[in-house]
Amino acid sequence: MLKDKICVVTGGAQGIGRCIVETFASNDAKMVFACDMNAAVMAELESQYTNVRAVELNVCDRSSIANFVEKVKAEFGHIDVLVNNAGITRDNLIDKMTEDDWDLVSDVNLKGVFNMTQAIAPVMMECGAGSIISMSSVVGTDGNVGQSNYAATKGGVIAMTKGWSKEFARKGAKVRANCIAPGFIETPMTVDLPEKILDYMKKKTPLQRMGTPEDIAEGALFLASERSSFITGQTLKIDGGLVI
Known part of the structure; x- marks a missing residue:
């Protein structure tokens, strides 16, 4: 499904991000760059797949991002898929949420x-094609108690995406x-949440x-592939019907 495609996945060391990396690699991507700050964990991915390359990268470090993109472009000439998966939570009720927690999220x-x-x-526009997939959340569409910062960011991702599609x-x-x-x-x-x-x-x-x-990875694979070539500006909820 992803033959000859160069893919970049942030937050690729564990959880959803790692699963997306593995799914892309198993579906014939030419190269999947697994970007994360946990280089040790990502080294395991490199040992399992010949078409996965681990990159220690902080999505808040603009100069490092620019250097990374230039290296990929120089080596392969194109980037076909970007999955913006890196994300964190710092939950609290609004009267207890600190400014640092708001700023970091x-x-x-x-x-x-x-x-x-x-x-x-x-880079994608120069090549004339590409797929950008950003992780939002049902919290970004419908809100949740104690997640003002998280909800605001995930709602913002949806708004940016709609603009980008145009x-x-x-x-x-x-x-x-x-x-x-x-x-x-x-x-x-979610593993530490009470039963x-x-x-x-x-x-x-x-x-x-x-x-x-x-x-989630199967949804990302669909959006990354040509099977979704007439889909843009949309938010795909994968939630088992939680928010209808």
Whole structure:
């Protein structure tokens, strides 16, 4: 599905990001750059796949991003897929949320997506095609108690994506921009939640289970491939019916 494509996935060391890297690599991508700050974990991916390359990268470091993109462009000449997956949470009720927690989540989840897209979208536009997939959340579409910072960033990602779908397709370039909004997924970010909360979320979800990283990765694979060539500016909810 991704034959000859050069893919970049941020937050690629674990959870959803790692699963996306593995899924892309298993579906004939020419090279998948797994970008994360946890280089040790990503080294395992390189040992398992000949078409995966681990890159230690901070999505808040604009100069490092620029250097990375230039190296990829020099080696391969194009970047076909960008998955903006890197994200963090610092949850609290608004009267207890610190400015640092607001700023950190905003820098990684919103500005980080902007940074990566600003660096890579021009490469795609020069080549005339590309797919940008950014991770939002059902919290970004419908909100949640104690997640003002997270909700704001994930809602902002959707808004940016809608604008990008128009901006990047100008002058005939087939550069698409879409979001995925996961529901409650079994990842390192949810593993520490109390069992009572997990059971509640399963019961609240019509399909009566938590999602898996594979559920999200399959959605990303579809949006990255030519099978979604007429889809742009959309938010694909993969949430088991949690938000209808």
